Amino acid sequence: MSGFEKYGPWALIAGGSEGVGAALAHRLAEQGLNVAIVARKPGPLAEVAESVRSAYGVEVLAIEQDLLAPGAVASIAEQLGDREVGLLVSNAGANTYGGEIVTSDADRAQMVIDLNITVTLELIRRFGAPMQERQRGGILLTGSLSGFAGTAGIGFYSAAKAFVHNLAEALWVEMRPYGVDVLELCLGLTRTPAMERLGFSFDAPGVRASDPDTVAREGLEHLTDGPSWIVDGFAGDAETRSAFPRRPVVEAANTHYRSPAPVA
Numbered sequence: 001m002s003g004f005e006k007y008g009p010w011a012l013i014a015g016g017s018e019g020v021g022a023a024l025a026h027r028l029a030e031q032g033l034n035v036a037i038v039a040r041k042p043g044p045l046a047e048v049a050e051s052v053r054s055a056y057g058v059e060v061l062a063i064e065q066d067l068l069a070p071g072a073v074a075s076i077a078e079q080l081g082d083r084e085v086g087l088l089v090s091n092a093g094a095n096t097y098g099g100e101i102v103t104s105d106a107d108r109a110q111m112v113i114d115l116n117i118t119v120t121l122e123l124i125r126r127f128g129a130p131m132q133e134r135q136r137g138g139i140l141l142t143g144s145l146s147g148f149a150g151t152a153g154i155g156f157y158s159a160a161k162a163f164v165h166n167l168a169e170a171l172w173v174e175m176r177p178y179g180v181d182v183l184e185l186c187l188g189l190t191r192t193p194a195m196e197r198l199g200f201s202f203d204a205p206g207v208r209a210s211d212p213d214t215v216a217r218e219g220l221e222h223l224t225d226g227p228s229w230i231v232d233g234f235a236g237d238a239e240t241r242s243a244f245p246r247r248p249v250v251e252a253a254n255t256h257y258r259s260p261a262p263v264a
Contacts, residue, residue, distance in 0.1 A: 015092025023216035172227035
């Protein structure tokens with residue numbers, strides 16, 4: 001990978017203490033970017049921060065923050081101070097609760113929706129606006145194949161990921177004239193601690209899962225290939241064949257759009 005200077009000097013990873021987020025922290029630090037990692041649990045957060053710092057010699061800022069707490073994004077911005085964030089990674093949207101829509105716990109379902117939609121929007125507004133002004137940067141949103149079709153048992157989660165999918169496509173169109181790359185990295189089943197906590201068995205017959213480091217590398221390699229990218233190994237699934245490639249579809253749907261970006 002090369003050309004990551006445009007995404008510096010700092011990358012901000014919301015949800016970076018384990019799984020794909022932690023792998024992204026390592027891969028971005030490997031490219032020479034300083035990394036700010038946001039997570040709720042102090043133990044895993046400190047462990048990842050120290051491993052990245054010692055391995056690559058970059059600056060690492062560990063931000064202990066519950067993203068669902070009031071004023072979370074403002075608190076993150078305050079702790080960042082005057083550090084310039086050139087790459088935003090919104091990765092804190094793993095499904096933490098499942099249930100049928102009409103009988104699910106309303107509060108727990110709302111947490112999934114807020115984390116994937118409300119917090120993602122706040123992060124994009126807060127850190128995307130300066131990128132637009134600088135006409136340089138990147139935004140990586142973690143998506144899911146469950147966002148391509150309503151998924152029984154996790155209907156509110158799949159609907160929230162459908163929002164992220166469409167948001168990323170619109171954002172890609174709007175930010176492209178400003179030189180800001182946008183990518184929704186669409187994950188299939190991935191071997192993450194979050195999935196293990198949900199009791200998922202990766203060793204069950206017929207199960208196919210991606211490794212977090214492989215996902216992170218692929219996402220960064222295709223950061224300029226927006227608006228969306230399906231992790232290798234899942235793009236041939238029947239449910240996704242009609243959904244990709246998305247770029248010509250999105251471009252056709254936005255032929256009317258005229259960007260207010262200043263002419264260079």
